[in-house]
Amino acid sequence: DGGITQSPKYLFRKEGQNVTLSCEQNLNHDAMYWYRQDPGQGLRLIYYSQIVNDFQKGDIAEGYSVSREKKESFPLTVTSAQKNPTAFYLCASRKGGQGPYEQYFGPGTRLTVT
Amino acid sequence: GNSVTQMEGPVTLSEEAFLTINCTYTATGYPSLFWYVQYPGEGLQLLLKATKADDKGSNKGFEATYRKETTSFHLEKGSVQVSDSAVYFCALRDTGANSKLTFGKGITLSVRP
Secondary structure (H helix, E strand, O other): OOOEEEEOOEEEEOOOOOEEEEEEEOOOOOEEEEEEEOOOOOEEEEEEEEEOOEEEEOOOOOOEEEOOOEOOEOOEEEOOOOOOOOEEEEEEEEOOOOOOOOOEEOOOEEEEEO | OOEEEEOOOOEEEEOOOOEEEOEEEEOOOOOEEEEEEEOOOOOEEEEEEEOOOOOEEEEOOEEEEOEOOOOEOOEEEOOOOHHHOEEEEEEEEOOOOOOOOEEOOOEEEEEEO
């Protein structure tokens, strides 16, 4: 079955620690995305990548970093510089090109930083 | 820039009631429009989409029509079920090389038996 996996589902960290969230897809999609979801705020784009070895900042990139060394993987690191990291993080992927292709979402990782 | 505005929530309905969730948008080009649904504790799933003016997207009894004249994409269902309880997001993707989605804030729907 093709899809997107995110692990772990729940993650707990102490303040001041960096943490990396995993996102893997086997859909052969070129584009991948990271969103942050907070109650009442919808989804906000953190970073996205349209092709391997390339990525762009989204609307709220400060305090986050990504890499795209393989087509199927797009890990997100939440650094200690992120002021309010506790949130639900969603990864998505999409077929490449300009068509109205939908984004497919993973199940999410809930990060709690104390 | 692009933006999506959804009606304020939450919305609580009784089973078999009629549902309308309003969505309006602002975009510079000719966007594609989407409704996504998020069940508790899960990621988002595409519910329906429309790619040009007057297109109607439909799925699982839900419908939405792309209205360019009113820049709207309201979601409707004739008879909701308890299993429809979820968060609903309206989103747009503008034309051009940029493939980003712009989401509304989402609205929580609760359906009572």
